[in-house]
Amino acid sequence: MRPNIAIIGAGITGVMTALACARKGASVELYDAAAIPNVANLSWAHGRLWKHAHENNAALQPLAVHSHAFWRQFIGTGKETFGCQTQSIRVVDDADCRRLTQLYDALAIGYDIQDPVLSVQSSLLRLPTTNRQLFIGHDAILLDAQKVYAHLCQALANTERIVLKPHTHVELDTIREGRHFSVNGERKNYTAVICTASRPILRHLGWPGAAPAPQYQVHLDVHLNDARAGLLKPVLTMGDEHRSWCVPSPERRVLKVSASRFSYSMPPDSNGLQTCKRYLLDRLRIKYDQVDVVVSPYFKLPTEERQDTAYWSRHDITGCITVEACDASIFKIAPALSEQISQYVIHGVNE
Numbered sequence: 001m002r003p004n005i006a007i008i009g010a011g012i013t014g015v016m017t018a019l020a021c022a023r024k025g026a027s028v029e030l031y032d033a034a035a036i037p038n039v040a041n042l043s044w045a046h047g048r049l050w051k052h053a054h055e056n057n058a059a060l061q062p063l064a065v066h067s068h069a070f071w072r073q074f075i076g077t078g079k080e081t082f083g084c085q086t087q088s089i090r091v092v093d094d095a096d097c098r099r100l101t102q103l104y105d106a107l108a109i110g111y112d113i114q115d116p117v118l119s120v121q122s123s124l125l126r127l128p129t130t131n132r133q134l135f136i137g138h139d140a141i142l143l144d145a146q147k148v149y150a151h152l153c154q155a156l157a158n159t160e161r162i163v164l165k166p167h168t169h170v171e172l173d174t175i176r177e178g179r180h181f182s183v184n185g186e187r188k189n190y191t192a193v194i195c196t197a198s199r200p201i202l203r204h205l206g207w208p209g210a211a212p213a214p215q216y217q218v219h220l221d222v223h224l225n226d227a228r229a230g231l232l233k234p235v236l237t238m239g240d241e242h243r244s245w246c247v248p249s250p251e252r253r254v255l256k257v258s259a260s261r262f263s264y265s266m267p268p269d270s271n272g273l274q275t276c277k278r279y280l281l282d283r284l285r286i287k288y289d290q291v292d293v294v295v296s297p298y299f300k301l302p303t304e305e306r307q308d309t310a311y312w313s314r315h316d317i318t319g320c321i322t323v324e325a326c327d328a329s330i331f332k333i334a335p336a337l338s339e340q341i342s343q344y345v346i347h348g349v350n351e
C-alpha cells in the first residue's frame with residue numbers, strides 16, 4: 001500500500017522532504033500555518049550560504065558535505081540563476097589561522113591566506129588588520145534562498161502525489177503515535193507524521209537533553225548602490241569584538257550583515273536595535289541606499305548539546321519524526337536532511 005505521509009511546516013526542510021517522499025512513491029499532505037511559500041518564514045531570504053567546513057559543529061559538517069552535489073547541480077542547471085560558487089572569508093589571529101589551515105588540509109579543500117591590508121574586502125568592509133590574517137576558503141556557494149524556495153514550492157504544486165494544506169495551523173501537541181493529529185477538532189490519520197516546523201514539541205519532565213531555546217537574531221538587509229558590490233564575498237567573521245559577519249545575495253544586490261553577539265534570548269527594544277544598526281553600518285565602506293533592520297526568531301540548541309544531537313529524531317511523546325531547532329544554519333543541509341528523513345520514514349533506513 002502507498003504510504004500516506006503528513007508533513008507539518010512548509011519551509012525549505014518540509015518542502016524538500018515532501019518532494020523526497022513523493023519521489024519514493026508516497027502520497028504527501030503538506031501543512032503550513034501560513035501560505036506556501038510562506039514569505040514570513042526563515043527560508044524566504046535574500047542570500048543563504050553553503051560551506052563545507054564547520055569548525056565548531058561536528059554534526060553539521062557531514063550533512064553539509066552530503067548536500068553539496070545537490071546545490072552544485074541546482075545552481076548549474078536551467079536558465080534561472082539560483083546561486084553561484086564563491087569563497088568564504090574569515091579574519092582571524094595566527095592561532096585560528098593555523099587551526100583552519102589544518103582543518104582545510106585534512107578536508108582537502110583549497111585556501112589562501114592574505115594580509116587583510118592588501119585585500120579587496122578591506123576596501124569594502126572595515127576589517128581590523130593588526131595581528132590578523134585573512135583566511136580564504138575555496139568552499140562556498142551563495143544561494144538565492146527566495147528563488148530556490150519559490151522554485152521548489154512550484155515543483156510541489158506540479159507533483160500529483162502532493163496535496164498542499166496552506167493556512168492550516170496544526171496543534172503540535174495533538175500528534176500521537178507518529179500517525180495522527182487534530183486540525184480544528186478533526187482527527188487526521190496517516191502512516192507517518194513528520195514535523196519540520198523547526199520548533200520544539202512538548203517534552204517529558206525527565207527528558208535528558210536540553211530543549212531548543214528561543215533566540216532573536218538582529219541583522220540588516222543593506223540594499224547596495226556601489227559599482228564595486230560584485231567584489232563582495234561572504235565574511236564569516238570580521239575579526240571584531242562582536243564577531244560581525246556578512247553574506248551578500250548571489251547577484252550582490254543585498255548584503256545581510258549581522259554579528260554573533262547580536263543574538264538574544266528576548267526580542268531587543270528599539271534602543272537595542274538602533275545600537276546594533278549603528279555598529280553594523282559602521283563595519284561597511286560600501287555605498288548603499290536602503291537599510292532594513294530585521295529580527296528573526298528561531299530555536300537553537302546550546303552549542304555543547306548540538307555537537308552530540310542529531311538534527312532530526314523520533315519524538316519521545318508524539319512519535320513523529322521532527323526537526324526541532326534551526327540554529328540559524330539548516331538551509332544548506334535541507335537536501336541531506338530531507339533524503340535521510342524520507343529514507344527512514346518510507347524504508348526504515350537510518351544511516
Ligand SMILES: Cc1cc2nc3c(=O)[nH]c(=O)nc-3n(C[C@H](O)[C@H](O)[C@H](O)COP(=O)(O)OP(=O)(O)OC[C@H]3O[C@@H](n4cnc5c(N)ncnc54)[C@H](O)[C@@H]3O)c2cc1C
Binds near residue numbers: 041172330
Ligand atoms: C539571520 C539568519 C541567517 C541565516 N543564514 C543561513 C545561512 O547562511 N545558511 C544556512 O544554511 N542557513 C541560514 N540560516 C538558517 C535558515 O534560514 C533556516 O535554518 C532554514 O530556513 C529553516 O528552514 P525550515 O524549513 O526548517 O523552517 P522555516 O523556513 O522557518 O519554516 C517553518 C515553517 O513551519 C510552519 N509552521 C510552524 N509551526 C506550524 C504549525 N503548528 N502548523 C503548521 N505550520 C507550522 C511555519 O509557518 C513555517 O512556514 C539563517 C537564519 C537566520 C535567522
